[in-house]
Amino acid sequence: MYMACDNPGITNIRKGILVPMIQKCYVVWVGRTPGIYETWDECKSEVVGFPEARCKGFSTLEQAEKALKDGWEKHWGKKDQKYKADIKYPDEIQKNSIVVDVSCSGPNGPMEYRGIGLKEKRIIFERGSFRVGTNNIGEFLAIVEAIRHIAKNGHYDTIYSDSQVAIGWVRNKTCKTTLERSEATKEIHAIIDEALEWLRKNKYSCKVIKWKTTQWGEIPADYGRK
RNA sequence: ACAU
DNA sequence: GAATGT
Ligand SMILES: [Mg+2]
Ligand SMILES: [Mg+2]
Numbered sequence: 517m518y519m520a521c522d523n524p525g526i527t528n529i530r531k532g533i534l535v536p537m538i539q540k541c542y543v544v545w546v547g548r549t550p551g552i553y554e555t556w557d558e559c560k561s562e563v564v565g566f567p568e569a570r571c572k573g574f575s576t577l578e579q580a581e582k583a584l585k586d587g588w589e590k591h592w593g594k595k596d597q598k599y600k601a602d603i604k605y606p607d608e609i610q611k612n613s614i615v616v617d618v619s620c621s622g623p624n625g626p627m628e629y630r631g632i633g634l635k636e637k638r639i640i641f642e643r644g645s646f647r648v649g650t651n652n653i654g655e656f657l658a659i660v661e662a663i664r665h666i667a668k669n670g671h672y673d674t675i676y677s678d679s680q681v682a683i684g685w686v687r688n689k690t691c692k693t694t695l696e697r698s699e700a701t702k703e704i705h706a707i708i709d710e711a712l713e714w715l716r717k718n719k720y721s722c723k724v725i726k727w728k729t730t731q732w733g734e735i736p737a738d739y740g741r742k
Numbered sequence: 743a744c745a746u
Numbered sequence: 747g748a749a750t751g752t
Binding site: 682729 | 746
């Protein structure tokens with residue numbers, strides 16, 4: 517029996533480590549007998565070989581009941597919010613931590629990043645979208661923002677990032693981005709410069725450590741767009 | 743090669 | 747397939 521996470525959309529799936537998405541209700545709008553089914557097998561037998569059949573999986577009975585009333589037109593081909601299974605992380609992982617990640621649509625942006633409290637699965641900060649920025653710049657700014665959050669508010673003692681590059685930049689208090697300084701990039705560079713200045717002028721005691729993606733699956737702050 |  | 751980085 518899976519427990520529904522009350523903050524869907526910020527946990528991730530990795531076979532063998534994390535549990536798959538909860539999808540326990542299947543709505544059949546157009547099939548042999550329209551209604552709600554508990555398994556894919558049942559659902560399948562309602563729709564296979566049925567012309568123009570319409571069905572879809574949902575996480576909760578409530579969602580499914582609403583979707584059945586809505587009709588398939590409102591849900592077909594759309595991404596409804598799916599609840600993810602709650603996750604048991606390995607003991608090795610520091611639970612009193614903020615996990616961060618970036619999402620970068622193109623090589624130079626748009627870029628956004630966020631930090632999430634691992635234990636509470638709560639979004640602590642979200643920044644962007646920045647018109648220009650690289651993956652590594654976003655990973656870097658995310659870590660610095662998490663450090664500053666902890667320096668100011670306490671509550672956490674560890675930051676996880678999956679970025680070898682950004683962890684290094686933070687450690688060295690330097691940003692070796694290849695993104696040229698130009699009129700088009702001056703905004704993001706100003707933000708980087710301010711972050712570096714804070715790092716160099718302030719002390720902090722939280723640890724910044726590597727999220728071991730190959731062992732633990734995608735970092736829970738991941739945007740799930742890959 | 744490693745991490746994104 | 748491409749780019750950002752050590
Ligand atoms: Mg990342
Ligand atoms: Mg990611």
